[in-house]
Amino acid sequence: MIGHPLYILDEVGSTNNYAMEQVNTGKVTSGTAWFTSNQTAGKGTRGKTWIAQPGDISALSIALQPSMLPLSRQFMLSVAVALGAADCFISLAGDETVIKWPNDIYWRDRKAGGILIENVLRGSIWQYAIIGIGFNVNQPAFPPELPNAVSLLQITGKRREAIEVAKVLCASLENRIKQIHPSNYEAMLKEYTSRLFRWQQPALYKKDGETFRGTIRDVLPDGHLCLEKESGEMLKLGFGEVEFVLGSQNH
Structure with a gap:
């Protein structure tokens, strides 16, 4: 089960780094998750950092043993995670939520969240995937260097407890990861593409x-x-x- 157990961290540099350290101890079960609303050195794709005020974000990292997928099909995990994250955000912010290829969550044309999946390999064996997902939750505004960011507070006018957002996200991810099966690959990929930001739009x-x-x-x-x-x-x-x-x- 995704988010069982779910550990709440008061403060951490990066939930993905923390999760990786825990996985390397060899004592972690698949589905274990770590949450914080105070991430001091969050990681984004291609080495970008992601920083916010305490309570403003929901940062969640999950350790998953991807036994349902061969390594050659690893993009299907990205598809399932992106769909799960989008499902969660739609439930909170409405159906103008889209996926920016490959794995950012957008509301209209503004970034509401991001996904970073890091793999742990032993030789050619895919031992673990560390799935990191961050949502902007309670920011009232963003600095000029982030002109296209948006938060749930800005979209809905309501503050939310970041941990509650993370719990909804765990349930959405569980639902989508359960769908990963060779008989579903084509349908999942088709749904993913149809929900893309700018799909079929010049x-x-x-x-x-x-x-x-x-x-x-x-x-x-x-x-x-x-x-x-x-x-x-x-x-x-x-x-x-x-x-x-x-x-x-x-x-």
């Missing part, structure tokens, strides 16, 4: 210094994004290979 992107207009057409089973340029050229892009041009620049 918009601006940047790659290798070039800004261009393109349209998301598909996501492949290995996670590659298929982006069609206005010229008709189809790009097959891996994580970190393309930048979404956001906000007022996207015209």
Whole structure:
């Protein structure tokens, strides 16, 4: 069960780092989760840090033994986690919630949360996945360097206890991870792509210094994004290979 047990940390640098340390002791059971609303050095994708005031965020990391998936299908775990996180946020903020490829949670065109999955391998054996999910919960505003961030408080006008958000998230993740099975791969990937930010909508992107207009057409089973340029050229892009041009620049 996801979130059984659930440990509440008063303060921690990064819940993902803490979870990794606990997994390395060899004494952790699959589904164990660690939560804090006071993360002092949160981790994002590609080494970005993520910092907030105490009580403003819900930071949750889960240790999962991914016995339901071969390593070659690891993107399906990202799909399940993104769908679970989106399900949770929809229940709190409404159905304008979308998934920004590969695994950010957006409300309209603003970032409400992020996901970071780190794998523990022993040789070619996928021993554990450390699933980190952070939501913006109670921030009344964001600094200028975060122009496209948004919190649940800003969306709904209501403050929430961050731990309660984490508990809803655990239940949503449990539901989605249970669905991981070869017979469901195609349907889960189809649902994931249909819920993507900018799905089938022309918009601006940047790659290798070039800004261009393109349209998301598909996501492949290995996670590659298929982006069609206005010229008709189809790009097959891996994580970190393309930048979404956001906000007022996207015209």
